Amino acid sequence: MPDPTPPEDDDRSASPEDTAADPATDGGSDTTAVPAGARQTVLSDEALEASFPDYQGQIVESRRLPPEPAETVPAADVLRAPLADELSYDLFTHQADALDRLDSGDNVVTTTSTSSGKTWVYALQAARNHVDDDQATALCLYPMKALSRDQEQELNTKLREDWGLDVSIGVYDGDTPSDRKRRIREECNLVITNPAGLNEYLPRHARDSGWVRFYKNLELVVVDEAHEYAGVTGTHVAWILRRLRRVADHYDAHPQFSMTTATIGNPAAHARRLTGLEFSVVDEDGSPRGQRDVVLWEPPVDWDQVSGHQPDDDRDAPDRDRDQLSDFEDARRSTGSEAAKVTAHLGVNDIQTLQFCSARQGTEIATKQIANAAGSHSLGGGVDAKAYHAGLGKRTRRGVENMLKAGQVDAVASTNALELGIDIGSVDATVTSGYPGTKQSFWQQVGRAGRGDSDALSVMVGSTDAMDAYILDNPEYLFSGSVEDAVVSVDNASVYADHVLAAAADFPLTDDDAEFLGGHDRLAGTVGMWQDAGALESASQLDSLGGVVYTGDPRPQSRISMYGTGDTEYVVVCEHGEIDHDPVAPGRAHRDYHEGALFLHAGQQYEVVDVVRDSTVPRIHVEETSTGLYTQTLSQKSIGNLQPQEHQSLGNGVSLYFGQGTVDVTYNEYIVRDINTGELVEGPLPTGSPPMTLHTDLLWVSLPPDHVETTIDRLDEPLLEPTDRAGRDPLVPEGEKRYTYGGGIHAAEHGVIQLAPLELLIDNNDIGGLSMPEHHDERIPGPVWFVHDGIDGGIGFTRSIYEHFETILRRTREHIAECDCEQRRGCPLCVMSEDCGNQNDPLDRATGRLILDDVIAAFEGSD
C-alpha cells in the first residue's frame, strides 16, 4: 500500500515562507531609542523624580515605535458584488491578501498584530462560502470557552446584522444546553467550539443526522490563536485536527483551513504540524497603529543585602544552611510591588492601565498593592483597581471587561487571560510584571494598549530570573530579530496511541487513514499493539472490508487529557476552601506537590496535607496557609539506555547528540526554609514521592576525556572549596578540581535551560538537565551534560533546543559573562535555578565560561 503521507520530519526544516516572515509587524526593527527627556511626559525623569516614591533611575531602556498608517484595498477588489456591497469599509491589505489566497484554494495562516482584524478574514470567507452555497458550514475553534462567546457575538454582528446574511451561528461546548445542542447540530452553518470539545464530539457523527449534514458541507475550519497550541496540548490538538480531517473526508468534504496566530517565527511550519497540511502565510500587516513607547524598568537590587556577597573572594564554600536564592528575592525589591507602583503612578496620572501579573503574584494581591501605592504616591489620590483571572465567575469577568471598555476603572490587574482576544476595547497603557517568558506573549500584552491609531505606552518591570536579566541587559533582543518558534511535535507515542483509539471510535480504521494518522507503518504498528491489548478488534485488519473496530471501554476520547501524555494526572483538592488548579502530571506532582510541600497559587500560599496515590484518580489535598516558610525539593537523577538518533561531531573531541533514553528521578527529600532569611528551618525530610522513570527525548554534549584537566589548567581563578554536601551527595563531585569543574558544567547546563525560551516557545518547567564529570555509558568518554524533556515520551522541546543549540549557547555564554552579580557561584539572574534538585551546588561561572567557550569554538571549527 503506497504511503501518501510526507514524513513528519519534513516539518522540521523551516520553510521559505517562515524565513521570510517579518516579525517587525509587532516589535519592529524600526524602533528608535528615546532619550529620557523625550519620553511620554508621565514617565519623564522630571515627572518620576518629582512624584515617583524613591525613584532611582529604574528605567534602563525606552523605545519608540513610530505610527503606521493603514494600508487598504477597496472591498470590491477582493469580494464579489453582493457581499462587497454590504461592506462600508475598505479592507486592510493583509485581510485582502488572505482572502485572495483562500479564494485560490490555499490554506492560510495569518500572523499579524493583536488588533489587526484577523477575524475579518475568516468571517468574510465564511460569508463568501455562504453566498455561494447556503448549506455550507464552517467550524471555528478557539482555545478558551470565554473567547467562544465573544466571537459568537462578533460573528453574529458581522455576518447577520452588518452583511445581512441568513447564517445561523452557535457555540457548542460544555455550557450549551442539550436541546440547544440538538438545534445547532441540525441547523447551524457556523459552529464554534474548542479543541477539547471537538475531541469529545467527533465520534457522534455516526449517529446524528445533524452532524452528518454539518460535516458533509464543511468548507472552512478556523483555528484561532493557534500559537496557544504548543507543547503537550499542541500535540493533542494536532491529532484532533487530523481526526477532524479524517471525519470530513469520510463525508467527501475537504475543508480549507484559515488559521490565525500571534507573531511567531515559524507560522507555516507550525500550521503544517498542527494540521498536516500546507499553508501560505500572510504576515504583512496593513492595519494602522499609533505611536507606541515601550519602557524597560529594572527594580533596584541592593547587593549589600545579599549575605556573603563578596564579589572578589567567593571561592569559599558558602553557608549552605542559607538559601542564596531567597537573599536575592529580598535584595531586589519585589517585582510585583514595583510593578504595582508603576501602575499606580500611571493611574494617578489618569492613564488607564492593564497590569499583567505573574502567576505567583496573584491578581488580588496586585490590586491591593496598586491601591496602597496610589495612596502613598506623592500626587496622592485614589486608583480604582480591579482583579481579573480565569478563576472568577463569568459575571464578574464580564463586569470587569465592561468597566474597562467604558473607562470606569483606572487599573486592572490580570493574569495572561486577557492576553487573548477577549474584547475589552483599548487601554492607555500596559504594565508587565515580570517578563512573560516569550516575546510573542510580551508583544501580545503590549498590543492591548492603544487600539487603532491612538498612542500607547507599555512598561515591562523585570523580575529575578535569568531571562529577565538577559533582556534588561540586552534590550535589542526584544526589538529586533525574529520572534520565537512555536514548538509542537507529533512524535509522542502515548498521545498518538490514544488518538488512534479515539479515531477508531470515531469510525473503524482502514489503510486509507494512514494519510491522516501518521503514515502506514506507524498506524499499522500501533493498531497491532491495541489489537494485542484487546482494545481494537483483532479479527479484522486495516485492509479488511469494514476496517478495524474499537472494542475497549466506551468513549476512549473522554479519557484523553489535553495536558498530559496518558499518565494518570493528579487532581488538586482544597480542604475547607476552593482552588482552581489544573490537573498535575505525575512528574510535577512528585516534585512540587509532595506531602508537606508549600506552594503559591494565584497569590495564596497552600500546604499539601495529603497525597492519595493508590486511588483511581490520584488526589493532592491542600490547605490554605500562611507560614512565612517555603520548601525546596531535592532530587536524585540518573540517565541511561541512551539511543542516539542524531550526532554532530564538532571537533576538538566535542560532540552533540540527540536521541532517546531513560531518566530515573526520585524527588526523595525536601527542606523547609524561612522566606525572609532563607535560613534552614527543617529538613531534609522525606517526600514520600515514589521513584519515576521517563522514557523521553534527550540531547547531550559530550566533552573530551581530559577536559577536566585542560579546563582547570586554563582557569585563572582559584579552585572552589567544596561544600560539606559534596561528601554526602553522590551527585556532587569530590575534590577541589572536580568540584570546580562540576560547578562549571552545571552552570552551563542551567544557563542553556534557562535561556532556551529566548528562542523557542517552550515552558522550561517541562525541561530537565543533568551534568557530570563522567558517565557510566561507555560511548561517553568524558564530561557530559544533558538536557531532556520532562514529559514521558517527549514533546519536542529538547528536539528544538538541539536544532537551535549554537544560538542558545552563545546567548548563555554572553549572559554568564555579564551578570552584575560578579559572584563565582552565580545568582538567580544568571545560573541559579529554582528548580535545581541539587541546591544549586556546585555552580561556577568562571569554569562554566571556559566550557561554553570550548563548545562554541568546536561549533565554529565544524562550520
Add this chain to the structure above:
Amino acid sequence: MSADPLPPHSSSTVEVLVVPGAVVRRYDADPTVTDAVGATGADAVLPAPPHANLAAQRLLHAVDQPVLRVDRGMRARTTATADGDLVVAAAPSPDTLPPTPAVTGTAEGTTPDRVVVVTDEFELQVVPRRQETVLDGVDDYLDGLPEAWHPDATCDGPAPRVTHASTSVQAGYTSTYQPPGDNGGTDRVSPAGDADGSRTHEVDVLGLGSTAGMGAATDNSTSRLVHATLYPTGHVTTTTLDPEDFGLRAVEQVGRARASSLRSSGVTDVAQLQEMSVDALAAALGTGQTTARTIATSADALATDSVVRTSAASLPEDPVFVDIETDGLGASVAWLVGVLNGGTDSESYYPFRQQSLADPAAHLDAFATWLQGIPRSRPLVAWNGYNFDFDILTEQFREHCPDRLEEWESRRTFDLLYWARNKNNAVLPGRSNRLEAVAQALGWEGHTDGVDGATAARAYTRWREAATGAAPGEDRWEPDWDRLEAYCEDDVRALATVYEAIDDAPVQSAAGGSGVTGGRQGSLSDFS
C-alpha cells in the same frame, strides 16, 4: 482455544463476581457485594486489585460463596462446575497448586476439561514507544509453576487445558501467549483465536480484574464489579456492574449519606426499607415527604420486582419492537434488524439480516418494505433507541438505502427506557438500565445463554473478515446465524416483557408529580 467467538450452547459454567478492593472501600461488602452476588448467581467471589487484600478480608465475613483470594494463603482455593468439567483454582503462590492439573478434579478419577488458575502475578501493559503489548511478569510466573503445570509438560492420560488468569489484567481480555524459548519469542501476545492451534506450548491467558497502563482504552475512573462467566471451552463473557445498583444505594435518591443514616437506624437492605412507611422514612432521613415517597416507591419496585408507574402518562398502543445488532459500539453497520410484531406471545419475529458482504442494503430494504405493511400509527419501540438503534438505522438508511430514508424518518419511534427513566414515568426493578437486567427482574428468561452484544459483534466482524479474503465460491467461516438471530429475538421479547409490565402496572396516585431525578440518570445523558 476455539476460533468460534460464540461459547457452546447450554454448557455448564462457573459464575465469578470480581470485586476490586476499591469497591469495598467505597461501598460495603454487605449489602452491596452480597446483593450483587445474589443478583448474578455468582458461584464464587474473586478479590481483585487495587487493595485485593482488603476485599478478601471483608468478603470472607460477608458472603457464603468461596472467596478466591490470591493475595495470601497456604493452599489453592477452588470452585468447579457441577459436572466437574471446569475447575477454577486460585493460587496464592505456585507451590499451593495441586501436583498436576489432572488431579484438580472434583470427584475421584475424573479429569476436568479445563483448569483456570487465578493469580495476580502478571499484568497487561501497552508500550506505545515500542508499539507492543506485553504481559509483564508472565515469564517469571510461568517459570515458577510446578513442573506438571508448565506449558510444555507432558503427561500420560487425559490432561486438562490450563488457562492462566490474572486479577491484574482487565476482565474479558483473552489471548494466547507464546513463551520465549520456543522460537526465541518475546513476551508479546497475540489475541485469542489468532493461533492456528498446531503449536503445543501456547498458554491461554485471561483477565479477571482491572488494569492500569492501557491508556485511553480502559476506564479506571470508577470502581466497578465484573460478572464473569467461565466456560470449560475457554470462552468467557463479562458484564460490568455498577456497585451503586446494589444494596441500599440501588434505591433512587439514596446516596452515601442516606445509606449510612439508614444503616444507623437499623435498615440494612431494600426489603427492610420497603417495609417502612413514608412518614418513618422522612423522619429517619430528615427529608421532606416528596423525597421519602420517591425512596419508598423505588424500594417497592426493587423489593417486589415490579414496575411502579409514577405518572398518568400512558404508553402508545400496538407497539412493534425493534432491536439491532452492530459491529461494536462505534456501529458502522446494523447487520441484523430484529422486529417483533405484537406482544410477548406473538409468533411474528422477523430477523432482517445482511446476507452477503457485497450487499449491505438488501436487508434494510426488506425491513423497509416490511414496514410498509405496518400502519404508521403503530410506534417502533426500542430500548435506549434514541441513543443507539434509531440513530444508527437512520445513518444506515442514509448511507445504503437513501431512497427509503424519508419513509424511515417518517416512522413514529419510541424509546421505552427514555420514557420510563428520563421522563420519570415509571420506576423499574432490576439492578441497572440494561434491558436484560430489568426484564429478568420481571420474570423474563433468555434462551441463548452466552451471547451478548459484544460477542455478536465479534462474530459478525470475524465473518466479514473471513468473507473479505475468500475467493468466490470458496468455503468460508460462518457463525451460527440461527443462534445470533435467536439472541436478537430474546432481546425484542425481553423488551416486550418490560413494555407489558409497565402497561399493566397500576398508576401510583400517591406518588404525585415529583420527578425522580437520581444521579444515575446522568448515565443516559447526551454526551455529544
